[in-house]
Amino acid sequence: MIVKTQEDIENLRISGKILSDVLKEIIQLVKPGVTSAELDLVAEKGIRDRGGVPAFLNYKPKGAAFPYPAALCVTINDEVAHGIPSEDRVIKEGDIVSLDLGVSYNGYVTDSALACIAGEGDEDSKRLLEASREALNVAVAALKAGAHAEDAGAEVEIIAKKYNVAIVEDLGGHGVGQSVHEKPYISNVGTKGKGEILPAGMVLAIEPHLTLGKGDIVLEDDQWTYSTADGSRAAHFEQTIMLTENGCEILTPLL
Ligand code: MF3
Numbered sequence: 001m002i003v004k005t006q007e008d009i010e011n012l013r014i015s016g017k018i019l020s021d022v023l024k025e026i027i028q029l030v031k032p033g034v035t036s037a038e039l040d041l042v043a044e045k046g047i048r049d050r051g052g053v054p055a056f057l058n059y060k061p062k063g064a065a066f067p068y069p070a071a072l073c074v075t076i077n078d079e080v081a082h083g084i085p086s087e088d089r090v091i092k093e094g095d096i097v098s099l100d101l102g103v104s105y106n107g108y109v110t111d112s113a114l115a116c117i118a119g120e121g122d123e124d125s126k127r128l129l130e131a132s133r134e135a136l137n138v139a140v141a142a143l144k145a146g147a148h149a150e151d152a153g154a155e156v157e158i159i160a161k162k163y164n165v166a167i168v169e170d171l172g173g174h175g176v177g178q179s180v181h182e183k184p185y186i187s188n189v190g191t192k193g194k195g196e197i198l199p200a201g202m203v204l205a206i207e208p209h210l211t212l213g214k215g216d217i218v219l220e221d222d223q224w225t226y227s228t229a230d231g232s233r234a235a236h237f238e239q240t241i242m243l244t245e246n247g248c249e250i251l252t253p254l255l
């Protein structure tokens with residue numbers, strides 16, 4: 001969406017604050033022995049207690065086999081995106097866990113994700129997390145009113161090279177604000193100065209997905225979870241931002 005009124009921005013800020021607060025709460029709970037279903041329960045309660053509605057629950061994008069059945073996406077190790085929480089999925093020592101959450105407040109939608117390691121991780125996992133966080137930060141820093149849609153992806157490419165990790169080219173950022181996925185699509189690869197010009201007030205979810213192997217993904221039998229084709233581990237960080245004349249306002253400040 002494009003923010004037009006004070007009411008728009010105020011509602012988005014509240015939506016993003018609820019989302020950030022809940023994400024920070026559940027990231028603390030990621031430990032060996034916890035199930036992804038437990039994290040989902042706490043996330044849903046956290047959102048509702050703060051006056052929001054889980055934006056992913058029952059969301060059905062075009063082409064999806066059935067609506068998304070949870071508030072939270074929990075993607076572990078070789079999973080890349082949209083992992084459905086389950087009581088059978090127990091987090092183990094050293095797992096890379098990415099938590100992706102959406103909040104709707106008064107109809108204003110924000111989308112954000114954060115990754116961490118359960119317990120002690122290995123050096124590769126730590127490198128992947130550092131790369132993912134940095135990729136998100138530089139992509140966000142590249143955007144402002146008048147920037148081109150590919151400016152963000154051009155920056156993600158530089159960071160992926162620096163850390164020797166791969167970019168999942170089939171997944172990317174997107175407009176957000178009135179529904180979970182809006183136009184435009186923001187690729188995680190690109191050429192600076194190319195793509196459409198982004199206007200002031202535009203609300204975007206910026207979300208690089210990086211892996212320790214190759215960037216190809218496959219859709220699992222559950223029809224939602226994307227995993228790496230080569231079994232390599234992946235991580236995901238995401239923020240909702242609003243473009244301003246000088247840069248952007250981060251609506252979902254992370255840790
Ligand atoms: N951040 C994820 C994305 O943009 C959110 C997916 S919501 C789901 O794809 F409901 F589709 F899982």
Ligand code: CO
Nearest residue numbers: 111205207238
């Ligand atoms: Co998103």
